[in-house]
Amino acid sequence: MSGRSTWTTFWRTVCGRAYPRVIGAQRERSWVFFEILLPLLQVTAYVFIYRAIQAPPEFLGFVVLGGAMSAYWLNVLWSMASQLYWEKETGNLELYIVAPTSRMAILLGMALGGMFQTTLRAVAIITIGSLLFRVPMTVTNVPVLLGVFLTTLVALYGLGMMLSSLFLLFGREAWHFSNLLQEPVSLVSGFYFPVRALGQVIAAAASALPITLGLDAMRQLLFPSMMENLRFLSADVELGILAGSAVLFLVLAHRALAHFEKLARREGRLTVRGQ
Amino acid sequence: MPSDRRFRETLRSFRVATWLGWQIESNWADPFVFAIYSLVKPLAGALILVFMYAAIAKGGVNSPLFPAVFVGNAMFIYVPAVLAGISWTIIDDREHYGMLKYVYTAPVSVFAYLVGRGVAKAAVATVAVVVTLLLGTLALSVPIRLAGIDWLLILGALVSGCAMLSLFGILLGGVTLVTARHNYGVGEAVAGGLYLLCGVVFPLETLPLWLEVVGRGLPITYWIEAVRRALLGAGSPAFNGLSNGALLGVVVGSTVVLAGLAVGTFRLAERRARARGLLDMQTMY
Known part of the structure; x- marks a missing residue:
């Protein structure tokens, strides 16, 4: 195949795999409702905890932002990491493997579609949460905020692409592992409180997850006065680390996909269903 | 069918479903990982x-609100496990394993089967509740003392609470039987709503009045209050006017009402599911 036609196939695959997430998912309105409602219920409960203990209003903003970013983490877990497991269960994985295209293009399409789909939910959560709880946000530097947000997403979905290769080997445990990675990650990444409260050592370890640094940096840029004494690292340093993580996770995802696909083929796990 | 035979069949269905539920819950990993x-x-x-x-409260975990919040949160582990767990059984058996139709063709009591599957989830939840409470008592100074526990109240609350949650689960299971693409979110949405409305992690009076009224109308609010009183010796000031007996009465009374509602709804949904061919539906969602 010529270089040009390889690229054409790559991008057509990316678009083809992103399509059901960008267009198809919007057709199921009830899912849009549930995907906004469920994080909002959690966010609301945590907002009332802070209200009960008379926390400063910025903490309500921490919760709303954490709730919005949790939508991305849930999307990475359930629609990236576990996706190849679902595809195996529904019989699509074989079709992906025999299709004359790059598996990275399929993962990239899933990631881009997932980002778009989740951004609609996250925007809804932030808008409803901010209006409902009157969150006092001050955007100090829009370009840096956008940069942090986008770099966090690239790193996060790179991690998701890497995990999806690992999950190729999983049977039923894929579901359990995704389930397991919800609350513990909410805890160590500081979804509902500044991560510094966990102590420097745990916060540093949790920085391996891009969402930890992304959240801390975004909070600094949205609630500068409150975060002055609560920040983990400065937003600039966090942005630099996030950029490095983004590249690292994409490279690792590429290698992991090749390695685990080979392993899954050898062990005959690509077509095993109902495990 | 003679009543003693029916009873034996119900018991057998319950026993086998509990064993099956335990296997499904636990045998995907070695015991340590599980x-x-x-x-x-x-x-x-x-x-x-x-x-x-x-991060916030003056005195941190020594804040006077913390013990009640911690106990409420620990006990709430039962709610998604039993309530959403039972309704999830319908999805799991129908969509994932494709065996719900075989449950219906076998000489099995469906209610006993669903409750049995819920028992396995409740067993796992019980361990989690105990360990969470131990963490609170040993590491966070949550004042639970063995000598101070009202054993009669806690026993009554646990038995009636688990029965109530099972019945809620059957009710949701009925809804799940006749829904296709919405069923995945139903259990989670209901559990999430109860977490917010029942004053699990903050005093009920923190909610806006109209939500507080809704919370006061939910039996799980009274169940959690009863457990708090049994373990901590005191509950929320919002329920000071209710004695322990009255609290338990509300939970038991609601359970009785819920029994009729849950069984009726499930039977109705079951008839509809049979008529519309939904018992072996595969939506691929």
């Missing part, structure tokens, strides 16, 4: 509250 899995999630949930308090 034990970690069962504990890490609820403990992480409890620690989120701890750090929220530590």
Whole structure:
């Protein structure tokens, strides 16, 4: 195949795999409702905890932002990491493997579609949460905020692409592992409180997850006065680390996909269903 | 069918479903990994509250609100496990394993089967609740003392509470039987709503009045209050006017009402599912 036609196939695959997430998912309105409602219920409960203990209003903003970013983490877990497991269960994985295209293009399409789909939910959560709880946000530097947000997403979905290769080997445990990675990650990444409260050592370890640094940096840029004494690292340093993580996770995802696909083929796990 | 035979069949269905539920819950990993899995999630949930308090509240976890909040959160582990777990059985058996139709063709009591599957989830939840409460008592000064526990109240609350949650689960199971693409979110949405409305992690009076009224109308609110009183010796000031007996009465009374509602709804949904061919539906969602 010529270089040009390889690229054409790559991008057509990316678009083809992103399509059901960008267009198809919007057709199921009830899912849009549930995907906004469920994080909002959690966010609301945590907002009332802070209200009960008379926390400063910025903490309500921490919760709303954490709730919005949790939508991305849930999307990475359930629609990236576990996706190849679902595809195996529904019989699509074989079709992906025999299709004359790059598996990275399929993962990239899933990631881009997932980002778009989740951004609609996250925007809804932030808008409803901010209006409902009157969150006092001050955007100090829009370009840096956008940069942090986008770099966090690239790193996060790179991690998701890497995990999806690992999950190729999983049977039923894929579901359990995704389930397991919800609350513990909410805890160590500081979804509902500044991560510094966990102590420097745990916060540093949790920085391996891009969402930890992304959240801390975004909070600094949205609630500068409150975060002055609560920040983990400065937003600039966090942005630099996030950029490095983004590249690292994409490279690792590429290698992991090749390695685990080979392993899954050898062990005959690509077509095993109902495990 | 003679009543003693029906009873034996119900018992057998319950026993086998409990065993099956336990296998499905646990045999995907070795016991060590399974034990970690069962504990890490609820403990992480409890620690989120701890750090929220530590970050803000004057006195951190020594805040007077904290013990009630911690116990409420620990007991709430039962709610998604039993309530959403039972309704999830319908989805799991129908969509994932494709065996719900075989349950219906076998000489099995469906209610006993669903409750049996819920028991396995409740067993895992019980371990998580106990470990969470131990963490609170040993590491966070939550004042639970063995000598101070009202054993009669806690026993009554646990038995009636688990029965109530099972019936809620059957009710949701009925809804799940006749829904296609919405069923995945139903259990989670209901559990999430109850977490917010029942004053689990903050005093009920923190809610706006109209939501507080809704919360007061939910039996799980009274169940959690009863457990708090049994373990801590005191509950929320919002329920000072109710004696322990009255609290338990509300929970038992609601359970009786719910029994009729749950069984009726499930039977109705079951008839509809049979008529519309939904018992072996595969939506591929």
